[in-house]
Every structure is written in C-alpha cells, then in structure tokens.
Amino acid sequence: MNNNDSKRCKVGELRPSQALTTFGIGSIIDLPNLSVMVMGLEDWSYKDTVEIGEQRLLASVKEMLGHQVKSLRSAPVVPDTYQVNQFDSATLVGIPVAPFPRWMVCPYCRRLAPLGSGLFKLETPYRTDQIRYIHANCTKPGKSPTIVPARFIVACKNGHFDDFPWRDFVHRGPNNCKGGLKLLENSATGEAASIFVQCEGANCGATRPMSDAFKMDLMAMPVCKARRPHLRDHDDAGCKTPNGQDMRMEPMLQGASNSWFGLTLSALAIPQASGKLKQLVEDNWTTLGKVQSEQNIELLMSISQLRDLSEYTAAEIWQAVQAKKTEVPEEDVEPTDIKTPEWEVFINPDSSEKGRDFQIRIAAPPKRYAKYFEKIVLAERLREVRALVGFTRIESPSDYDNPTAFPENQRVPLSRTQPTWVPASEIRGEGLFFQFKEDVIQKWVKKAKSLDAVFMEAHQRWRSARKLEPPQEFYPGIRYVLLHSFAHALIRQLAVECGYTTASLRERIYSTNSKKPEVEMAGVLIYTAAPDSEGTLGGLVSLGKPETLERHLDQALDNMRLCASDPLCAEHHPYRDGNTLHAASCHACLFAPETSCERGNKYLDRAVLVSTVERSDLAFFE
Incomplete structure (x- = not known):
C-alpha cells in the first residue's frame, strides 16, 4: 500500500483471477479497517509478473488497445518462500494499492476529514489484518x-471517480469556510435522510442531509473534475456528455456493485497448427518466440525448460521455430473474432491435435434429444486465458456483444500511457459442448419471429435510453436467446444435482455472428471456470454419458416449466414491464451469477425452451 507517509506494507491477499474479475485496476477493496484502490499499471512491478502465452487473445488485445501491447502477464506472484520480515522491501511482491476514499470518519467524535489533514495516523502492526488509521487526538x-x-x-x-465533495456540498457551492466537518447520524437505520453533514466553522454552522445528494436531477452535485485516482491524475480531455454539456457526478455508496465493471477478453487455447511438433511449438511459443539460435534451444532443454519437446532434437525444434516465424498470417481472420476458430475446432474434434491444454472427444447425444443436437463433445482438458483491457463505471459492459463494442469514451484506461502489457490469468478445467442441428434451429427461428421482434424492440429501447447510436446495433438475435436460456437452465441443474457451485460453472455461447453470417453457429459450451481443483477432476465430463446427460436435460427443462414467481415471471414482458432485456426469467428460475453469464442475465426467456403457464407456442423442446 502506498500513502502519503511513504510507508509500504502488505495489507491483504487476493487470488490471481480476482485481480481481473472482481478487484481489478481502479476497483475498491474493502479491508478489515480501511479501504484501498488498485493502482494503474505504472505502479505494478513488471519483474514479478509471468508472461502468459495465448497468441489469439494477444492479437485481439492489440486490435483493441494498439500494437504496442507486447504480452499478456499474470499479476505479481509472491514466491513460495518463508519471509522472515514481511515489511522488508525485498519481500513486498503484490498489486499496488492506495487508500480510497481519502475522507475518513471517526466513529466516536464523528470528525470528518481527509487523510492529508494530519488528524489521522497510520498504524502498521505485524499482522496485516490489523493495519489501520487512528484518530490520535480524539x-x-x-x-x-x-x-x-x-x-x-x-x-x-x-x-x-472522486471523493465526495463534502465542503462544497454542505455549503451548497464553493466556499472559503475552513471549519471542521462532522458526519452525524440521527438514527441507526443508515438511510441517507438521517445522515447530516455539519460545518463547525465560526459564524457558519451549515448543515445538510445526505438525501439531497441523491435527488434525481443531480443538480446538487458538482461538475465532474475528470479525476482518475487509480492513475493519480485528471483526464486531459475533460468530461462531457454526448451532447457536449458538462457531465455531473453521480453519488454512490462505497460498496456499490456498479462502481467497477471489468472489461475482459477471453479465449480458449485451441490447436493452431497441424502436426504434433508444430502444435508443441505453438504451445511453448512464449519461450520459443524469443530464441535466436539452435544453441539457445539446447540451453533451454538442458535446464528442463522444454519438457514437452524432449522427444525432439534441438535442430528439429529450431527448424519448426524458423518456419513459424516466417509464416504469413491469414488475411481473412479478424483478431476480434475469437469464437469462430473455437467453433470450427469443436465441430471437427477428430481433425484437431491433442495438446497438454486441449483434449476433446465426441459422445453420442441422448436418444430422446438426438433430433435437437448434432453432437455432444466432451472437453476433458480446457485452458481459458482472460485479459483485462479496461473497466467501466455505472454502465455494465455485459450489456454489449463484446468489450470492443463498448463506447471508447466510457472505457477507462489501465495506464496513463498506452500499455505495453495487460494483466491476464489462465484457468484450466473441463467442459461439455452441445452442437445444435442447424436445420432445426432455423425452423424454430422462423416460428419465433414475433418474439424476435419483441426482443429487438426492447434492445432498441434499451440503447436509445442510454443514447447509444444506432439503436439496432449489436442485437444478438432470437437464436442467441434460445442458446443463452438453454445454457442457464443446464448450469442451474448441474449446480443443484451434481455438486458444482453455480459460480464455478461458466457459459460460452456460439451464435451466428452478424459480421460473419456465412458461418452459421449454434452451440453452447458449459465449462468449469474456477481456478481450483474443482474444475480438473473430471466431474463435469463424466456427466456427458448419454444416459446420465439425458436425465439432467430432462430435469433442467422440467424445472423451467414452473417458477416460484409464476405467474408474474411467466408474464414478464421485456419493455412493457420496465426497460429490461429479458422475458420469462428471474432469480428464482433462470438467472445465474455474473461470473457465469457472459451477457449479464439479459436475453433470457424460458418460454423458448418449454411450455410455461403463459404460452406454449414457442417451446423448442417438445
């Protein structure tokens, strides 16, 4: 943690994956006695990170952030060695943070002041969970x-992002009063109407309830100063609305869920070459891409850095490395189109090379579902790499087709300058892939034209309300609604009956891309996305046996017929019952955790799967 006292100390622990999904750059971490913000890439220790290889994902990141990005790297890794003194600067390995918000309150005397006022003192005991600020003169x-x-x-x-403008707020505008402030609570309810800010300045005595800050017109709030505390600067471009007017700040609570949304790109490590040696070179390209001669390879092999290639000679490996370096990239492959190559590998399992991180095989579909599924693919080994490319506040990026579709002016950068690397994490697991029959899908899509029009209207209204133009852009289509609803129904069933937590399962929807309509896709991958042993023990793949999978599909679809919130849930309309992007779905039947869903629980409707109490004319599964 960095602060004005120039003290550096360890304040807590995070899992590597949390540095991307929950507590990434720009987010607030609540610790036992203080809260801190994760700083930008300039403050990160590059030497303590480890490069993660995934060329397809790196190409997509370059397309989005610029070709100056050279690598994907893990969060700083703490060595597994005993630390004699955790405050020794040599052992301080981790993600840099700084206290935020800077304004603090004494719970006894209710004094409200910033850390820079000199009223508060930092105490750093040996135990990290006891680090705190104290009010010494209370x-x-x-x-x-x-x-x-x-x-x-x-x-x-x-x-x-910024501290709440306490002085301007209590004085109802800029004021030269230097009086001390207090934050008073008249009741134990914690509601804003019972919390008051009071100025104790001579001849002042100004007081104001916090409920004034949450009025809908926002006129009580000042103009945005374009502050970026994670970068310790202010945005040079200022802060304007789409209409060119000055943007006003919006108040929120410190732990609000919409204070930070990570923008991440993810890709599965799939075979990229034909032939075992070529694929092994591809898998180890993070290391082999830097070698300059055959002697370099011999040196790496002598220190056991290329164990996967031990059956080949250094000359053979060097020849394969030279061949890869001289390859001309395919012009028709779009870097941002990550899912199409994965789809092509899943629908042709026998043509792909098996690797350390990718092993798949075909399983027969359950007999009663053979008319819906082309094939079931069991992914015995999968490796997913995720990269953090930015973040947003207030507006969730899961409402868009992919992070590249999010408005660039609302995407907060990770560093003050163009980054040369971005944080990434890798997760190994397993999964089940369902390929739907295209002719059955197309027949159903024609039958569901009325519902397609409803979702399209809801999509346009949703974008228009947020002043996003054109309103019809990025609509995923009714095909996506079907695939998405099926994925959620199956995830909930597996979580209930098979012991997996819902948050440890994740979906990956392969639906026809509007930019590439010639590649017709209709598939769903359910895979384990938890970075622990739960995703590597074969429990999910074992459910792919025809007789076992048939029972789970039966139960998953049967659970969708009735909901505990029926008839309200079944009757829900996307835009007549509020500006939403889902129909018959709710937390009691179809919603999944944010970490499991790629679209923020939108574009869902269980009526497309089976008959509900409201309608039966759209059921895909008879």
Missing part, C-alpha cells in the same frame, strides 16, 4: 479509535 478516553472510510463517493458514466 476526545475518547483511553485507546485511540480506529477511523473508517466515509462511505459516500462520486462517479460519472465516463469512468471518473
């Missing part, structure tokens, strides 16, 4: 009380 007798962060902050849709 009127409380005995031990100095631990201060807590003021739980109100401000943000804007362009991703800027």
Whole structure:
C-alpha cells in the first residue's frame, strides 16, 4: 500500500483471477479497517509478473488497445518462500494499492476529514489484518479509535471517480469556510435522510442531509473534475456528455456493485497448427518466440525448460521455430473474432491435435434429444486465458456483444500511457459442448419471429435510453436467446444435482455472428471456470454419458416449466414491464451469477425452451 507517509506494507491477499474479475485496476477493496484502490499499471512491478502465452487473445488485445501491447502477464506472484520480515522491501511482491476514499470518519467524535489533514495516523502492526488509521487526538478516553472510510463517493458514466465533495456540498457551492466537518447520524437505520453533514466553522454552522445528494436531477452535485485516482491524475480531455454539456457526478455508496465493471477478453487455447511438433511449438511459443539460435534451444532443454519437446532434437525444434516465424498470417481472420476458430475446432474434434491444454472427444447425444443436437463433445482438458483491457463505471459492459463494442469514451484506461502489457490469468478445467442441428434451429427461428421482434424492440429501447447510436446495433438475435436460456437452465441443474457451485460453472455461447453470417453457429459450451481443483477432476465430463446427460436435460427443462414467481415471471414482458432485456426469467428460475453469464442475465426467456403457464407456442423442446 502506498500513502502519503511513504510507508509500504502488505495489507491483504487476493487470488490471481480476482485481480481481473472482481478487484481489478481502479476497483475498491474493502479491508478489515480501511479501504484501498488498485493502482494503474505504472505502479505494478513488471519483474514479478509471468508472461502468459495465448497468441489469439494477444492479437485481439492489440486490435483493441494498439500494437504496442507486447504480452499478456499474470499479476505479481509472491514466491513460495518463508519471509522472515514481511515489511522488508525485498519481500513486498503484490498489486499496488492506495487508500480510497481519502475522507475518513471517526466513529466516536464523528470528525470528518481527509487523510492529508494530519488528524489521522497510520498504524502498521505485524499482522496485516490489523493495519489501520487512528484518530490520535480524539476526545475518547483511553485507546485511540480506529477511523473508517466515509462511505459516500462520486462517479460519472465516463469512468471518473472522486471523493465526495463534502465542503462544497454542505455549503451548497464553493466556499472559503475552513471549519471542521462532522458526519452525524440521527438514527441507526443508515438511510441517507438521517445522515447530516455539519460545518463547525465560526459564524457558519451549515448543515445538510445526505438525501439531497441523491435527488434525481443531480443538480446538487458538482461538475465532474475528470479525476482518475487509480492513475493519480485528471483526464486531459475533460468530461462531457454526448451532447457536449458538462457531465455531473453521480453519488454512490462505497460498496456499490456498479462502481467497477471489468472489461475482459477471453479465449480458449485451441490447436493452431497441424502436426504434433508444430502444435508443441505453438504451445511453448512464449519461450520459443524469443530464441535466436539452435544453441539457445539446447540451453533451454538442458535446464528442463522444454519438457514437452524432449522427444525432439534441438535442430528439429529450431527448424519448426524458423518456419513459424516466417509464416504469413491469414488475411481473412479478424483478431476480434475469437469464437469462430473455437467453433470450427469443436465441430471437427477428430481433425484437431491433442495438446497438454486441449483434449476433446465426441459422445453420442441422448436418444430422446438426438433430433435437437448434432453432437455432444466432451472437453476433458480446457485452458481459458482472460485479459483485462479496461473497466467501466455505472454502465455494465455485459450489456454489449463484446468489450470492443463498448463506447471508447466510457472505457477507462489501465495506464496513463498506452500499455505495453495487460494483466491476464489462465484457468484450466473441463467442459461439455452441445452442437445444435442447424436445420432445426432455423425452423424454430422462423416460428419465433414475433418474439424476435419483441426482443429487438426492447434492445432498441434499451440503447436509445442510454443514447447509444444506432439503436439496432449489436442485437444478438432470437437464436442467441434460445442458446443463452438453454445454457442457464443446464448450469442451474448441474449446480443443484451434481455438486458444482453455480459460480464455478461458466457459459460460452456460439451464435451466428452478424459480421460473419456465412458461418452459421449454434452451440453452447458449459465449462468449469474456477481456478481450483474443482474444475480438473473430471466431474463435469463424466456427466456427458448419454444416459446420465439425458436425465439432467430432462430435469433442467422440467424445472423451467414452473417458477416460484409464476405467474408474474411467466408474464414478464421485456419493455412493457420496465426497460429490461429479458422475458420469462428471474432469480428464482433462470438467472445465474455474473461470473457465469457472459451477457449479464439479459436475453433470457424460458418460454423458448418449454411450455410455461403463459404460452406454449414457442417451446423448442417438445
């Protein structure tokens, strides 16, 4: 943690995957006695990171952030060695953070002041969970009380973040009053109407309820200062609305779920070459891409850095490396089109090379579902790599087709300059892939034209309400609604009956891309996405046996017929019952955790799967 006292110390622990999905750059981490913000890439220790190889994902990141990006790298890794003194600078390996918000409150005397005021002192005991700020001059007798962060902050849709403007707010505008502030709570309910800010300045006595900040017109809030605390600067471009007006800040609570949304790109490690040696070179390209001679390869083999290639000579490996370096990239392959190559591998399992991180085989579909599925593919080994390319505030990126579709002016950068690397994580697991029959899908799509029009209207209204043009862009289609609903129904069934937690399963939908309509896709991959042993023990693949899978499909679809919230759930209309992007679905029947769903629980309708109490004319499964 970095602070004004120039002290550096360890303040907590995170899993590597959390540095991308939950507590990435720009997010707030709540610790036992303080809250901190993750700093930008300039503060990260490059030497403590490890390069992660995935060429397809790197190409997509370059397409989005620029070709100056050279690598995907893990979060700083703490060595597995005993640390004699955890405060020794040589052992401080981790993600840099700084206290945020900077305004703190004493729970005893209710004094409200920033950390830079000199009223508060940092205590750094040996135990990291006891690091805290104290109010040394508090009127409380005995031990100095631990201060807590003021739980109100401000943000804007362009991703800027700042401390709550306490002085301007209580004085209803800019004021030269230097009086001390207090944050008073008149009741234990915690509601904004019972919380008051009070100024103790001479001849002032200004006071104001916090409920004034949450009025819908936002006129009580100041103009956005374009502050980016994770980069320790202000945006040079300023902050304007799409209409060119000054953007006003929006108040929110410190732990609000919409204060940070990570923008991540993900790709599965699939075979990219024909032939075992070529594929092994591809798998180890992170290391082999840097070699300059055959002697370099001999040196790497002597220190056991190329164990996968031990059956080949250094000359053979060097020849394959030279051949790869001289390859001309295919012009018709779009770097941002990550899913089409994966789809082609899954529908032709026998033609792909098996690797350390990718092994698939075909299984027969259950007899009663053979008319719906072309094939079931068991993925015994999968490796997914995710890269953080930015983040947003207030507006969720899961509402878009992919992160590249999110408005660039609302995408907050990870560094002050163009990054040369981005944080990434890799997860190994297993999965089940379902390929639907294209002719059956097309027949159903024609039958569901009325519902398609409803979802299209909801999509346009949703984008128009957010002033996104053109409103019809990025609509995934009714085919996607069917595949997405099926994936959620199956995830919930596996979680209930098979012991997997819902958050440890993840979906990957392969639906026809509007930019490549000639590649007709209709598939669903359900795979384990938890970075622990739960995703590597074969439990999910074992469910792909025809007789076992048939029972789970039966149960999953049967659970969709009735919902605990029926008839309200079954009757829900996407835009008549509020500006939503889902029909018959809710938390009781079809919604999944945010980490499991790639579209934020949108474009869902269980009526497309089976008959419900509201309608039976759209059921795909008879």
